[in-house]
Amino acid sequence: MKGMNDMSDSPELLRLRIMYIYRILCEKTDADHGITMNGIIEQLADFGISAERKAVGADIEALRLMDSSIVSRTGRYADYRLTKREFGLAELKLLADAVNSSRMLTAEQKETILTKLRGFAGEHQAKELRRQLRIPKKQNTPDSEVFGTIDIIYKALAEKKQIRFKYFSYEMDKKKHYRDSERVCSPYELVWNDEFYYLVAYYPNRGKVVNFRVDRMEDVRLMSEPCVPLPKGFDMEQYLGSIFSMFGGEETSVRLRFHSSLAGPVIDRFGRDISFIPDDAEHFHINVTVRSQSTFFGWLTQFGAKAEILTPEVRKAYADFLRSILAVNGDEG
Structure with missing residues (x-):
């Protein structure tokens, strides 16, 4: 970012400056924590942008026209802050707890999602999302491939296409034991129940609607054949x-x-x-x-x-x- 302060008040600099001011407000402030004008100018300098107070003030006013949640306090403790966000802190905590308690996700997947969630909060609120939620130890090892499986299922649901997959279960040796043949089914709904995803689908081998646990599905492939329509009179909500x-x-x-x-x-x-x-x-x-x-x-x-x-x-x-x-x-x- 070095050298940007040599651009004077070029259009490129003006666009970058206002974008970085909004980024600073997002990262450094919330309803309870503000940042002073000097603080904003110092943060801009870290990005290689020099700016005068008058220019920064004009940029903030322009941003306030776009986002009414940007407010300023005047007087001895004058500062600027972003008071509302896409997600409130309570909502982010709820989502973070849901991620932490999931039996379907690996530790690495959880941390990746939590890092993204913290991005929706300012740096002060992000600290509260780092709290540790005590989760009873479960006797399962999550499958890191389940996200890819879910993506394919969602695509099949959107395109109303059948899918083919291998299905397995665990036995006394704690190893995967695959069923004799691949499953082919018409997917209808993806359901979250008891901390796991289940696929509700028509399975022609049984001639009826059945449930498959998604983390027990492997090598899922989208087929070109259209889904078999739901059986006549079938009520998904009632089911x-x-x-x-x-x-x-x-x-x-x-x-x-x-x-x-x-x-x-x-x-x-x-x-x-x-x-x-x-x-x-x-x-x-x-x-x-x-x-x-x-x-x-x-x-x-x-x-x-x-x-x-x-x-x-x-x-x-x-x-x-x-x-x-x-x-x-x-x-x-």
């Missing part, structure tokens, strides 16, 4: 609301009875649109459609005697499920 932990299965209609203290967890699971039907002063019941009974039963078990299945055939299946657990874990004494 996503009926699955537990992204396990599929046949639909089952079930009536559930809960103690009123469980209203919160029920809303968390089924959404605020679920209808609560009062039974008495302390209980209510709901009617829902679920898939994968075993994962549904696992979710229900945490509530103990405060949750009850009223649908006879599902109630019996739940009792059998509990008996099978007791057979392995029951008191033998």
Whole structure:
């Protein structure tokens, strides 16, 4: 950047100067921290640009016409500051915590994204984004290729094209074990659930809509064949609301009875649109459609005697499920 101060007030210098002033305001200030006129002139000098106070003041006024969040304070503590940003500090903290807690990202990927997020904050707020979020250690090793997989899936969704990929699982040896053949499917939705991405797609080998965990997909390729249309009458919102932990299965209609203290967890699971039907002063019941009974039963078990299945055939299946657990874990004494 040396030599720019030799350009006097050339158009090139004027354009660069106003751009660097805005950069300085973005990096050095926020609603709680300002920078003085002398401070701006010193920062410009670091970029090889010399400027007089009058010229800098005129540039700031021009910037204020573009961005009303640039304000100035007059008097003894006169300074300039950028009071609003694309993302507020609370929003950036939320995004940073989401990145930090992701089980899908490697440590290197997390740091790359966090560095970019800090770029949306001034240097003072960026320090707060460096706080350490305590995350329980998970027993998985993220796949660094998952970003590339997601990019291809998004392209397939946009172009409504089929994809081909290898699918694997982990077994006792903790190594990847690939399924016998490559999968070909028609992608419909990319869903974030339980800290993982899942692809909802039509899988012709099973003749129905199924879910694939994205970090278990490998060598994903976009095909030229168009997607098979969603099955007639298929309701994506209803489907996503009926699955537990992204396990599929046949639909089952079930009536559930809960103690009123469980209203919160029920809303968390089924959404605020679920209808609560009062039974008495302390209980209510709901009617829902679920898939994968075993994962549904696992979710229900945490509530103990405060949750009850009223649908006879599902109630019996739940009792059998509990008996099978007791057979392995029951008191033998």
